Amino acid sequence: MRRVVITGIGVVSSIGTGAGEFARALRDGRSGARAIEAFDTTGFAHAGGCEVRGFEPGRWVRNVPLVEVGRAAQFAIASARLAVEDSGIAEAELRDRTGVVSIGTTDGGADDGERLAETVVRSGAQSMDSAAAHRVPASRLATGVARELGLSDVDVSTIATACAAGNYAIGNGFDAVRTGEADFALCGGADAMCRTTFTGFYRLGAVDPECCRPFDAGRSGILTGEGGAVLLLEPLETARARGARIYAEVLGYGLNCDAHHQVAPDRDSVRRCMELALADAGVTPGEVDLISAHGTGTKANDITECGAIKQVFGDAPPRTVSVKSMLGHTMGAASALGAAACALGIEDGFIPPTINHTETDPECGIDCVPNNSVSADLRVVQNNALAFGGNNAVVVLGKR
Amino acid sequence: MGPVITAWSAISACGIGRDAFEKASPRPSPLDDNSPGDQAFLASAFDTREMLGAKGTGSMDRSSALAIGVVDELLAGLDVDERTGVVLGTTSGSSQTQLEFTRESLTRRKPYFVNPASMPFALMNSAAGQAAIWHKLTGPNTTIAGGRMSGLGVLRYGVRLLATGRASGVVCGAVEEYSPARAWLEYHRGSRHVLGEGAAVLFVEPSGQARDPLAEVLAVETRVAVDGDRAAGLVRCLDRSFAKAGVSPGDIGTLVLSAPGGELAEAERAAVAGLRASVVNPAEVIGDVGAATGPFQIATLLRSPGLAVATALDDDGTVGCALLRVFS
Numbered sequence: 036m037r038r039v040v041i042t043g044i045g046v047v048s049s050i051g052t053g054a055g056e057f058a059r060a061l062r063d064g065r066s067g068a069r070a071i072e073a074f075d076t077t078g079f080a081h082a083g084g085c086e087v088r089g090f091e092p093g094r095w096v097r098n099v100p101l102v103e104v105g106r107a108a109q110f111a112i113a114s115a116r117l118a119v120e121d122s123g124i125a126e127a128e129l130r131d132r133t134g135v136v137s138i139g140t141t142d143g144g145a146d147d148g149e150r151l152a153e154t155v156v157r158s159g160a161q162s163m164d165s166a167a168a169h170r171v172p173a174s175r176l177a178t179g180v181a182r183e184l185g186l187s188d189v190d191v192s193t194i195a196t197a198c199a200a201g202n203y204a205i206g207n208g209f210d211a212v213r214t215g216e217a218d219f220a221l222c223g224g225a226d227a228m229c230r231t232t233f234t235g236f237y238r239l240g241a242v243d244p245e246c247c248r249p250f251d252a253g254r255s256g257i258l259t260g261e262g263g264a265v266l267l268l269e270p271l272e273t274a275r276a277r278g279a280r281i282y283a284e285v286l287g288y289g290l291n292c293d294a295h296h297q298v299a300p301d302r303d304s305v306r307r308c309m310e311l312a313l314a315d316a317g318v319t320p321g322e323v324d325l326i327s328a329h330g331t332g333t334k335a336n337d338i339t340e341c342g343a344i345k346q347v348f349g350d351a352p353p354r355t356v357s358v359k360s361m362l363g364h365t366m367g368a369a370s371a372l373g374a375a376a377c378a379l380g381i382e383d384g385f386i387p388p389t390i391n392h393t394e395t396d397p398e399c400g401i402d403c404v405p406n407n408s409v410s411a412d413l414r415v416v417q418n419n420a421l422a423f424g425g426n427n428a429v430v431v432l433g434k435r
Numbered sequence: 436m437g438p439v440i441t442a443w444s445a446i447s448a449c450g451i452g453r454d455a456f457e458k459a460s461p462r463p464s465p466l467d468d469n470s471p472g473d474q475a476f477l478a479s480a481f482d483t484r485e486m487l488g489a490k491g492t493g494s495m496d497r498s499s500a501l502a503i504g505v506v507d508e509l510l511a512g513l514d515v516d517e518r519t520g521v522v523l524g525t526t527s528g529s530s531q532t533q534l535e536f537t538r539e540s541l542t543r544r545k546p547y548f549v550n551p552a553s554m555p556f557a558l559m560n561s562a563a564g565q566a567a568i569w570h571k572l573t574g575p576n577t578t579i580a581g582g583r584m585s586g587l588g589v590l591r592y593g594v595r596l597l598a599t600g601r602a603s604g605v606v607c608g609a610v611e612e613y614s615p616a617r618a619w620l621e622y623h624r625g626s627r628h629v630l631g632e633g634a635a636v637l638f639v640e641p642s643g644q645a646r647d648p649l650a651e652v653l654a655v656e657t658r659v660a661v662d663g664d665r666a667a668g669l670v671r672c673l674d675r676s677f678a679k680a681g682v683s684p685g686d687i688g689t690l691v692l693s694a695p696g697g698e699l700a701e702a703e704r705a706a707v708a709g710l711r712a713s714v715v716n717p718a719e720v721i722g723d724v725g726a727a728t729g730p731f732q733i734a735t736l737l738r739s740p741g742l743a744v745a746t747a748l749d750d751d752g753t754v755g756c757a758l759l760r761v762f763s
Contacts, residue, residue, distance in 0.1 A: 079547060165624070185661050231557060424555070
């Protein structure tokens with residue numbers, strides 16, 4: 036098995052675009068929360084979210100006709116382009132290699148889908164916009180990246196495992212490069228703001244009226260968000276041979292399924308997933324310096340996740356942060372953004388904070404690095420992701 | 436020996452289970468649901484309430500129900516452990532459930548007067564997650580939105596999970612429901628084929644296990660026709676598969692096609708023009724089952740011992756093939 040490293044990071048987020056700007060925003064503890072503009076929020080008592088403002092798709096989508104590319108696919112393409120640029124590999128060179136493009140998503144083209152549904156409700160199904168109908172299939176995210184970058188010798192997959200999808204995609208890319216099946220992977224996640232997701236969480240009473248405050252005693256839910264993050268993975272030898280900057284090594288990952296409840300996470304199963312990931316990475320719990328939690332900011336998630344963390348790490352677990360406090364819950368992009376944050380933290384020597392924090396919930400009982408980032412030498416970092424359907428995925432990054 | 440297929444099952448217009456798929460020649464059902472077509476190949480024998488009971492199925496989407504049903508058929512008499520994974524393909528989940536959710540939000544007195552129970556069923560990973568919950572499968576659980584490439588995408592991904600030891604065995608398959616919402620989306624994408632609904636799954640595991648293999652997976656090759664030449668892309672996948680497995684194109688006995696018609700079918704036929712295999716296309720029997728086409732192709736080729744190829748193409752530009760050795 037080959038060792039696999041991250042040599043390129045591409046990010047589109049509510050707090051910054053590009054690896055450098057994203058890293059600065061994380062260090063500063065910036066908030067992406069504002070009033071939602073992506074859809075009509077009339078009738079909701081509150082409607083805050085973390086949208087990407089000022090995004091110009093034409094800057095990134097230059098080869099595929101823009102009319103064929105939905106917003107989530109635009110984020111995937113922009114993130115992939117940024118990751119390739121960041122890696123220093125010429126696009127033409129990438130085209131000669133066998134690769135993997137794997138993009139995780141919760142909603143895929145559902146933002147177009149719900150606008151088509153509105154057409155059906157208001158004017159009838161005959162009136163659907165044909166171009167939008169073509170943008171609905173989620174496969175467009177991964178194939179959009181391949182088409183835009185001219186990559187033909189690639190195994191493309193859009194992985195639709197809801198809110199854990201980013202980690203799934205990174206794990207998939209890691210395995211393909213590790214086994215020698217592929218010589219590079221562009222992997223991560225992307226999602227656009229969706230009315231459906233917001234409405235569903237709102238109905239469940241799981242949207243915080245003000246801000247997202249994971250692990251805080253006063254937390255009351257998520258803020259929905261949007262964005263994308265893509266990592267460029269390649270074998271360690273290739274990266275070394277070309278003198279590439281190596282952010283971090285992907286040490287391993289774990290996947291499992293609660294097979295228990297559709298929406299409520301299962302503590303023992305989440306624990307098991309972390310154990311699988313650490314075993315795959317060949318590290319012990321004592322070696323982990325930081326956990327980037329799923330940390331949605333709902334009552335149930337944070338207690339269950341922290342409980343599982345303590346089962347693995349004991350009563351004094353490593354510092355456990357949630358970048359969702361800054362980015363909101365970006366669904367399929369969330370764990371990819373989390374992994375990007377971990378890699379940047381390892382490279383730049385800092386821990387991103389959990390912002391909006393007043394008082395830690397004793398039932399969570401972890402050090403969430405409240406409000407201000409801290410400098411730290413990080414050797415091993417664990418990035419958690421949980422999803423509806425009991426889909427768990429944990430990725431472990433590090434430097435050796 | 437590479438990974439092997441040791442069991443399969445299917446639900447379609449043919450009925451429920453293997454025997455039904457082998458023997459039935461269904462006729463499409465007439466439609467009066469204001470959808471653009473006047474007939475479709477419905478899996479009428481599968482009634483959710485009747486098959487799964489009333490508990491937990493009130494808000495359930497058709498895709499999830501079909502997935503639970505077909506995995507139930509597969510696992511009957513199959514002893515699996517707790518590291519068994521489920522990998523299912525889809526186009527975009529249950530379009531009907533997504534449409535109804537938005538309809539409620541737009542037409543009720545408040546936009547949030549929606550049925551909260553239907554939300555998780557509107558997500559694309561519902562079918563795989565539900566199949567795991569109903570059958571207590573705690574291994575890797577993955578949904579791949581590959582459209583018409585789902586069958587190959589799922590197989591390639593499932594084989595990778597086995598190669599890295601992440602699963603002891605993988606239920607690989609795909610589901611596509613029939614619904615007016617799907618029919619209208621397909622219509623506006625330019626499709627005029629008779630739609631079908633169905634779910635099919637294969638059990639894939641490392642060779643050398645207790646169960647007799649039905650077929651060995653020799654190669655799965657996929658790529659993206661970024662230049663628009665799908666036929667040429669598919670030829671490269673076929674060539675690479677043959678080279679990898681060390682077989683000659685002349686030895687291929689069975690070829691199972693995927694496209695129901697149109698441009699994709701033309702490209703598919705052009706790519707395989709050099710093969711002298713007997714050709715079958717399950718869409719002629721069960722209609723256009725979209726994402727579920729792939730596992731139905733594999734189920735079809737399992738009938739004929741020898742070397743067999745299944746090809747696939749999607750509108751989004753992906754092309755690929757699977758090469759299998761079917762045992763007698």
